[in-house]
Amino acid sequence: MTTDIVTPENADQVRDMVAWAVDSQAPLNVQGHGSKAGLGRAVNIGTTLDLSRLSGITEYSAPELVLTAQAGTPMTDIHAALADAGQHLAFEPPDLTGLLGGDPGRGTLGGLVATNLAGPRRVQVGAARDHFLGCQAVGARGEIFKAGGKVVKNVTGFDLCKLLAGSYGTLAVMTELTLKVLPAPEDTRTVLVLGASDADAARCMSRALTSSHEVSGAAHMPAAAASACEAEAVSSRGTSVTLIRVEGPGPSVEYRAKALCRELADFGETVEVGSGESRLAWAAVRDVQPLTEPLDRPVWRVSVAPTEGPGVVDALRRQSGSVDCLYDWGGGLVWLSLENGDVAGQAERVRNAVAHAGGGHATLVRAAADVRAAVPVFHPQPEPLAALSRRLKDNFDPARVLNPGRMAEGL
Amino acid sequence: MKMPAPDQGTIARRSEIVEALRRIVPGEGVIVDEDELQAYECDGLTAYKQLPLVVVLPETTEQVSRVMRWCHENNVKIVPRGAGTSLSGGSFPLADAVTIGLGKFNKILDVDFDNRTVVAQPGVTNLAITSAVAHEGFYYAPDPSSQIACSIGGNVAENAGGVHCLKYGLTTNNLLGLEMVLPDGEVVRLGGKHLDSGGYDLMGIVTGSEGMLGVITELTVRILKSPETAKAVLMGFPSNEQAGDCVADIIGNGIIPAGLEMMDKPAIRAAEDFVHANYPLDVEALLICELDGPAAEVEHLIERVEQIAKDNGATELRISRDDAERATFWAGRKAAFPAVGRISPDYLCMDGTIPRKALPEVLRRMREMSDKYGLRVANVFHAGDGNLHPLILFDANQPDELEKAEAFGADILTMCVEVGGVLTGEHGVGIEKRDLMPVMFGEDDIKQQQRIKCAFDPDHLVNPGKVYPTLHRCAELGKLHVTGGRLPFPDIPRF
Numbered sequence: 001m002t003t004d005i006v007t008p009e010n011a012d013q014v015r016d017m018v019a020w021a022v023d024s025q026a027p028l029n030v031q032g033h034g035s036k037a038g039l040g041r042a043v044n045i046g047t048t049l050d051l052s053r054l055s056g057i058t059e060y061s062a063p064e065l066v067l068t069a070q071a072g073t074p075m076t077d078i079h080a081a082l083a084d085a086g087q088h089l090a091f092e093p094p095d096l097t098g099l100l101g102g103d104p105g106r107g108t109l110g111g112l113v114a115t116n117l118a119g120p121r122r123v124q125v126g127a128a129r130d131h132f133l134g135c136q137a138v139g140a141r142g143e144i145f146k147a148g149g150k151v152v153k154n155v156t157g158f159d160l161c162k163l164l165a166g167s168y169g170t171l172a173v174m175t176e177l178t179l180k181v182l183p184a185p186e187d188t189r190t191v192l193v194l195g196a197s198d199a200d201a202a203r204c205m206s207r208a209l210t211s212s213h214e215v216s217g218a219a220h221m222p223a224a225a226a227s228a229c230e231a232e233a234v235s236s237r238g239t240s241v242t243l244i245r246v247e248g249p250g251p252s253v254e255y256r257a258k259a260l261c262r263e264l265a266d267f268g269e270t271v272e273v274g275s276g277e278s279r280l281a282w283a284a285v286r287d288v289q290p291l292t293e294p295l296d297r298p299v300w301r302v303s304v305a306p307t308e309g310p311g312v313v314d315a316l317r318r319q320s321g322s323v324d325c326l327y328d329w330g331g332g333l334v335w336l337s338l339e340n341g342d343v344a345g346q347a348e349r350v351r352n353a354v355a356h357a358g359g360g361h362a363t364l365v366r367a368a369a370d371v372r373a374a375v376p377v378f379h380p381q382p383e384p385l386a387a388l389s390r391r392l393k394d395n396f397d398p399a400r401v402l403n404p405g406r407m408a409e410g411l
Numbered sequence: 412m413k414m415p416a417p418d419q420g421t422i423a424r425r426s427e428i429v430e431a432l433r434r435i436v437p438g439e440g441v442i443v444d445e446d447e448l449q450a451y452e453c454d455g456l457t458a459y460k461q462l463p464l465v466v467v468l469p470e471t472t473e474q475v476s477r478v479m480r481w482c483h484e485n486n487v488k489i490v491p492r493g494a495g496t497s498l499s500g501g502s503f504p505l506a507d508a509v510t511i512g513l514g515k516f517n518k519i520l521d522v523d524f525d526n527r528t529v530v531a532q533p534g535v536t537n538l539a540i541t542s543a544v545a546h547e548g549f550y551y552a553p554d555p556s557s558q559i560a561c562s563i564g565g566n567v568a569e570n571a572g573g574v575h576c577l578k579y580g581l582t583t584n585n586l587l588g589l590e591m592v593l594p595d596g597e598v599v600r601l602g603g604k605h606l607d608s609g610g611y612d613l614m615g616i617v618t619g620s621e622g623m624l625g626v627i628t629e630l631t632v633r634i635l636k637s638p639e640t641a642k643a644v645l646m647g648f649p650s651n652e653q654a655g656d657c658v659a660d661i662i663g664n665g666i667i668p669a670g671l672e673m674m675d676k677p678a679i680r681a682a683e684d685f686v687h688a689n690y691p692l693d694v695e696a697l698l699i700c701e702l703d704g705p706a707a708e709v710e711h712l713i714e715r716v717e718q719i720a721k722d723n724g725a726t727e728l729r730i731s732r733d734d735a736e737r738a739t740f741w742a743g744r745k746a747a748f749p750a751v752g753r754i755s756p757d758y759l760c761m762d763g764t765i766p767r768k769a770l771p772e773v774l775r776r777m778r779e780m781s782d783k784y785g786l787r788v789a790n791v792f793h794a795g796d797g798n799l800h801p802l803i804l805f806d807a808n809q810p811d812e813l814e815k816a817e818a819f820g821a822d823i824l825t826m827c828v829e830v831g832g833v834l835t836g837e838h839g840v841g842i843e844k845r846d847l848m849p850v851m852f853g854e855d856d857i858k859q860q861q862r863i864k865c866a867f868d869p870d871h872l873v874n875p876g877k878v879y880p881t882l883h884r885c886a887e888l889g890k891l892h893v894t895g896g897r898l899p900f901p902d903i904p905r906f
């Protein structure tokens with residue numbers, strides 16, 4: 001139960017707060033807008049360190065492909081500034097407010113990097129971690145430090161930024177971040193393949209991704225997800241839809257989309273859709289929109305080798321009742337919406353299926369707080385790795401003041 | 412550059428150590444003879460030489476694990492080594508450490524086109540990965556110039572880059588999984604054929620950790636389908652400023668080429684004399700811009716690059732007509748290091764990164780430094796991502812020239828940091844730039860990085876003396892001051 005919210009305005013105040021927390025042995029709930037408060041293990045922390053006043057773009061030079069902004073800068077501001085210069089964050093940050101609840105568009109840059117999210121373009125350009133160049137942060141001893149740099153190529157010292165990306169605020173409080181930005185594509189086309197089974201869709205996506213057409217997104221919506229999709233270009237088909245995206249200069253996307261239509265014809269009827277419809281369809285994939293309802297169902301995010309995605313779903317279908325799903329990343333990212341009920345048992349089944357598929361990880365993305373407190377939200381690690389993670393936490397945050405328990409008990 | 416004093420106690424135990432290693436790695440896998448050890452006395456930073464205490468060449472992960480465990484239990488240091496091409500002294504041996512050579516880990520274990528992955532042992536060369544998949548039209552994108560020799564494990568340890576990294580990312584962006592042996596001998600697996608991690612990104616921190624966190628024994632990388640076509644544009648400019656502006660305009664126009672390289676006049680001259688690539692000799696700066704992808708896209712972008720070059724005053728403009736001509740354009744750039752090697756007895760290769768807009772200033776100041784030190788410098792430059800490779804020419808046989816060259820290099824790197832850049836873009840810190848770390852990082856910055864070391868290797872047994880000028884004792888770093896609530900609640904706005 002959060003009782004106290006402090007809203008520092010600069011890094012010095014963040015430092016003072018962390019120093020106080022260490023001294024008082026009072027843990028801090030570190031957050032931006034709190035748009036991802038429902039993501040991760042549920043913990044009760046008395047004091048919230050709200051970074052939303054640390055806001056604003058500090059430095060942005062489009063030709064250098066680098067943007068620096070304070071941690072609490074709203075993503076909407078970042079997207080707008082980049083769009084003005086014809087650029088974007090290439091890893092396609094998702095907006096999970098629909099899925100998790102909350103006002104659309106909420107979320108800060110710091111929260112995005114701390115959760116290492118990425119959208120459909122992950123297969124081509126990487127995740128937040130791959131675009132995170134440097135930061136200023138406050139360590140859990142109340143010291144301000146910097147990590148990384150402000151240039152796109154840097155191997156000086158250990159890559160601390162990789163550790164901070166995806167650490168859910170458990171190791172340090174980032175106060176300012178530098179990201180690599182890239183030119184936004186001029187044009188987009190999506191090839192829709194209609195009616196493929198999950199297994200055929202996986203083969204179809206694999207063929208697309210192993211072509212020389214520089215595919216920047218490969219997703220599959222089984223019939224149920226397709227019919228729930230906000231994008232009419234998808235929902236109007238009355239069957240499953242596999243989506244293959246190409247981006248770039250106009251003549252290039254035209255040529256590649258045509259080629260893909262030909263090369264993927266074995267898998268079903270193909271339809272080409274243009275920029276506007278593509279944008280809607282891919283936003284739906286990115287934000288997992290088709291699985292939003294029913295709101296009470298637990299949602300899992302599973303990452304496996306792309307060819308293994310359908311196998312995981314199959315195994316679960318054989319064991320549990322209704323399984324709704326959506327595939328991204330060429331089949332390697334499987335979003336699952338499962339029946340609400342015994343989530344602990346469900347966790348075991350999902351994770352067994354992942355192990356059976358040659359390994360990967362499964363995260364419980366949406367569930368009630370009491371469930372997320374009891375069931376491991378992040379994929380449990382084998383003991384030597386879990387011990388290593390604990391040693392990292394011990395070294396970075398020995399007093400356990402930064403989001404303790406948010407990732408796992410003891411972290 | 413000074414290394415920590417070797418531990419005489421360890422040196423005195425040499426025969427005991429050799430015996431223990433022989434029990435783990437039988438046969439010829441333990442090297443003790445001085446003339447054989449000489450093959451390991453340095454890496455690509457040839458100015459420094461040191462015979463290792465002993466070299467062991469294990470063949471299995473289990474052997475690596477047992478070697479590491481024994482060394483850990485017996486307080487013996489180790490230095491991991493791939494192909495020994497590091498330019499920063501990353502695999503530089505120590506008189507009191509066992510060098511663990513990964514040369515026998517030379518197999519490709521799995522090629523999976525459907526998932527676009529290759530699983531390989533760390534001793535496989537970078538180029539061998541591409542060779543193993545080329546028959547199906549695939550390749551591994553990061554392409555360090557040393558790719559015929561350097562090992563993929565060394566690439567991971569250094570987070571190696573190359574010409575293609577502008578568009579396709581560095582090693583860290585193309586790595587999916589690792590098996591590694593931790594300093595205490597524990598074997599762990601990170602990642603796999605799937606993407607991202609369900610916990611802390613341990614693979615991300617091991618990448619580029621310069622062999623200081625453990626020994627990599629297997630890795631999974633991402634492969635890509637080769638582009639349908641590729642073309643290169645060769646552009647000559649009367650000034651470095653114009654070339655720099657052209658680079659900024661190409662990228663400012665939303666074009667991310669597959670490669671965008673620049674050479675200054677001394678580098679052009681050296682390369683032309685060596686490989687006769689027919690480079691123009693009356694220009695101050697040369698740019699090579701490669702575009703790859705579908706033919707329709709490449710044609711379209713080539714036209715735009717051509718226009719941008721003209722607008723920036725290019726006096727020489729050639730577009731490759733076929734792959735042979737494209738290769739000729741690249742020949743000089745690719746041979747730049749050996750070309751410079753021909754015109755000077757020795758050279759030091761620096762590796763700073765700068766914000767690109769600072770290029771004209773940096774090149775101007777570098778010329779002033781060159782005059783001051785009386786040493787020539789030639790520049791090749793990964794212009795697209797701001798990664799400079801100044802080559803400082805010197806003669807190690809002249810008294811003090813190595814020291815002068817090193818001081819010149821340190822000045823260049825300090826300048827890179829001053830203009831907003833970093834000490835190293837792809838070659839690593841190693842021993843070469845170790846003492847410059849404080850130029851870029853303050854005490855608290857370095858302490859945070861070392862906390863990673865403490866989590867992996869609290870006894871500092873793995874590759875000591877590298878990267879950090881001093882390694883804080885982990886007990887020291889771990890200290891925490893808690894007074895139990897005596898600090899007042901800070902005066903910060905609250906809701």
Ligand SMILES: Cc1cc2nc3c(=O)[nH]c(=O)nc-3n(C[C@H](O)[C@H](O)[C@H](O)COP(=O)(O)OP(=O)(O)OC[C@H]3O[C@@H](n4cnc5c(N)ncnc54)[C@H](O)[C@@H]3O)c2cc1C
Pocket residue numbers: 454455490491492493494495496497498500501502513533554555556557560561562563564565566567568569570571572573574621622623625626627628748837838839874
């Ligand atoms: C002519 C020339 C051109 C070069 N061009 C480039 C370039 O374009 N781009 C670039 O990035 N680099 C370049 N390099 C530098 C060098 O080739 C790279 O840093 C390469 O990645 C080193 O690989 P290696 O196998 O030789 O590693 P080594 O030199 O043997 O070792 C390098 C580091 O990696 C560690 N290490 C090696 N193997 C392992 C392992 N299995 N587990 C844990 N740690 C390990 C070592 O301890 C050491 O710290 C060049 C070098 C030369 C000589």
